[in-house]
Structure formats: C-alpha cells, structure tokens
Amino acid sequence: MQRMTLIHIFIALFALSEGAGFAESISVGIxxxxxxxxKWLGQADSSIEVIDLSLLPEEKGIAVLQRCCGFILSGGLDIDPAYYGRPEKAPLCSIDPExxxxxxxxxxxxxxxxxxxxGICRGFQLLNVIYGGTLIADIPTETVSRVVHRIEKGFAYHIISIEQGTLLRSLASGDYTLVNSRHHQAIDRLADPFLPSARSRDQLIEAFEWKEKDHQPFLLAVEWHPERMTDSFSKRIAEAFVIAVKENSLCSSGH
Known part of the structure; x- marks a missing residue:
C-alpha cells in the first residue's frame, strides 16, 4: 500500500473543489x-485512504472531514487540563493548544x-472529555498505581482485563491480553454515555464504548496503540473499524 503523502491530499482537495467528492474512495480523517x-487500516482494506487533516488549513480540513466516512482521534501530547476543569494541573502536562x-x-x-x-490514547482521553468525563492529569502523582503505564523511551507493556459482553470482547481471543502503553494521563470519571470495556490491574479504564449501542454509530476508544502492534487482536480492531466505515450510510449513498 502506498504511503499517504501531501500529493494524496492535494488530489483529494482537487476532487472536492471540482465537486467530485470522495465517492470513488473510502476516506478516513485523522x-x-x-x-x-x-498502514494499519490498509492491511485490513487497501481501499481505505487516511487523510491527515493537520496538514490542511483549518477551514479546508473541516470541508475535507465532511466528505470522510470515519474519524480517528490519534495519540499525541496531553490534553490541556483546563478542558476538564483542572487548569492548575497544566504544569504537569505537555500540551498543544492548537x-x-x-x-x-x-x-x-x-x-x-x-x-x-x-479513539487511541490521547484520542481515548479526548472523547471522554468531550462527552463530559474527567481525567487524572498525572498517574504517578495522583494515584498509587504500581502498573507501569509509561517509560522514558518506547512503550511499556501490561495486561488488561476485558469485560464480557462488550464489543471489545467480541474482538479478543480471551478475557486478558497484553497491550502496549505510553501515557501518564488516565480516565478519572467516565462520561455517562460510555461503558468501560477493559481495565488494567490497577483498575484504571483502558477502553470504553457505548453503554447503549442501539442506533449508535461505531465508537471504540482504547488507551493503548493497536496501530503499533501486530497481534491478531489489533488486526481485528482495525477490521471492525473498517467494516463500520464502509457501512456508513452517508458514504454508501455517495454523500
């Protein structure tokens, strides 16, 4: 599969400006x-095009997203604690206001x-905040957790337990699995619409999904980075998202 480049984005923007839209491709915004x-989603379906909206001017990014069939909230720097009512915790965080x-x-x-x-890592946390949840701004200073969630370089690894009857459990081979980890923030209060679907051994929430799934679009948020793993569980997460994207009625109708 070809890597996404600026050329791909310019082609997509040209198609959009000419009124062609993305009817001939399946686009996911990030x-x-x-x-x-x-690369990760392409292994599930090579027709998926991932468009990095951060490379576009703000208004153009919004226009392009409106032609996409799905959206990924990826990992990155910390969310400003002011967004969840704890501005005094900002010195503990590395933030990107833009x-x-x-x-x-x-x-x-x-x-x-x-x-x-x-939602992935930061995106997992951001979804929770958007829906009214809160975060632990810094696990080492605000909890007594003995689970290592972040190391200086690369990924830490730890076990998670997956809740029975959840979407996530339907993608897993068992009740427990090993995941990578690179975060120091975590969910404090989970937003009301969501159900925790996995926890680490210190009982911090590691994944969530809709509590009431009827008539809701696909939503899955995880604290780890499945796009950086090669196990079958990570592949099934990609496949489930791709299926949902391809079944998006706004896209299947050609927008």
Missing amino acids: YKNGEPFA RDKREWALAMIAIERKMPIL
Missing part, C-alpha cells in the same frame, strides 16, 4: 500521525455526522 494508521482546539472541533463534526469513531 488529526496527526496519519502514516501508521494508513491541536486541542482544532481536534475538538473536528470531533464535534464527526459526532454530529454520526461517523464511526476510533
């Missing part, structure tokens, strides 16, 4: 880190358009 997701602002706006568009949404 804000930053598009390349590993393009990303917070733009990604929040894009997420609201994806939610309004009932797109399938996949």
Whole structure:
C-alpha cells in the first residue's frame, strides 16, 4: 500500500473543489500521525485512504472531514487540563493548544455526522472529555498505581482485563491480553454515555464504548496503540473499524 503523502491530499482537495467528492474512495480523517494508521487500516482494506487533516488549513480540513466516512482521534501530547476543569494541573502536562482546539472541533463534526469513531490514547482521553468525563492529569502523582503505564523511551507493556459482553470482547481471543502503553494521563470519571470495556490491574479504564449501542454509530476508544502492534487482536480492531466505515450510510449513498 502506498504511503499517504501531501500529493494524496492535494488530489483529494482537487476532487472536492471540482465537486467530485470522495465517492470513488473510502476516506478516513485523522488529526496527526496519519502514516501508521494508513498502514494499519490498509492491511485490513487497501481501499481505505487516511487523510491527515493537520496538514490542511483549518477551514479546508473541516470541508475535507465532511466528505470522510470515519474519524480517528490519534495519540499525541496531553490534553490541556483546563478542558476538564483542572487548569492548575497544566504544569504537569505537555500540551498543544492548537491541536486541542482544532481536534475538538473536528470531533464535534464527526459526532454530529454520526461517523464511526476510533479513539487511541490521547484520542481515548479526548472523547471522554468531550462527552463530559474527567481525567487524572498525572498517574504517578495522583494515584498509587504500581502498573507501569509509561517509560522514558518506547512503550511499556501490561495486561488488561476485558469485560464480557462488550464489543471489545467480541474482538479478543480471551478475557486478558497484553497491550502496549505510553501515557501518564488516565480516565478519572467516565462520561455517562460510555461503558468501560477493559481495565488494567490497577483498575484504571483502558477502553470504553457505548453503554447503549442501539442506533449508535461505531465508537471504540482504547488507551493503548493497536496501530503499533501486530497481534491478531489489533488486526481485528482495525477490521471492525473498517467494516463500520464502509457501512456508513452517508458514504454508501455517495454523500
């Protein structure tokens, strides 16, 4: 599969400006880190095009997202604690105000358009905050957890337990699995619409999905990075998202 480049984006923008839309392709929007997701989703379906909206001017990014069939909230720097009512915790965090602002706006568009949404690490946390949940700003200083969730370089690894009867459990081979980890923030209060579907051994929430799934678009959020793993569980997460994207009624009708 070809890597996503600026050329791909310019082609997509030309098609959009000419009124052609994305009817001939299946596009997924993302804000930053598009390349590993393009490779990961491409292994599930080579027709998926991942478009990094951070490379576009703000208004153009919004226009392009409105032609996409799904949205990924990817990993990255911390969410500004002011977004969940704890501005005093900002010194503990590395933040990107421009990303917070733009990604929040894009997420609201994806939610309004009932797109399938996949949240990864920072994106997992951001979805919770958007829906009214809160975060632990810094696990080492705010909890007594003995689980290592982040190391200085690369990924830590730990076990998670997966809840029976959840979407996530339907994709897993068992009740427990090993995941990578690179975060120091975590969910404190889970937003009301969501159900925790996995936890680490310190009982921190590691994944969530809709509590009431009827008539809701696909939504799955995980604290780890499946796009950086090669196990069958990670592949099934990609496949489930791709299926939901391809079944998005707004896209199957040619927009």
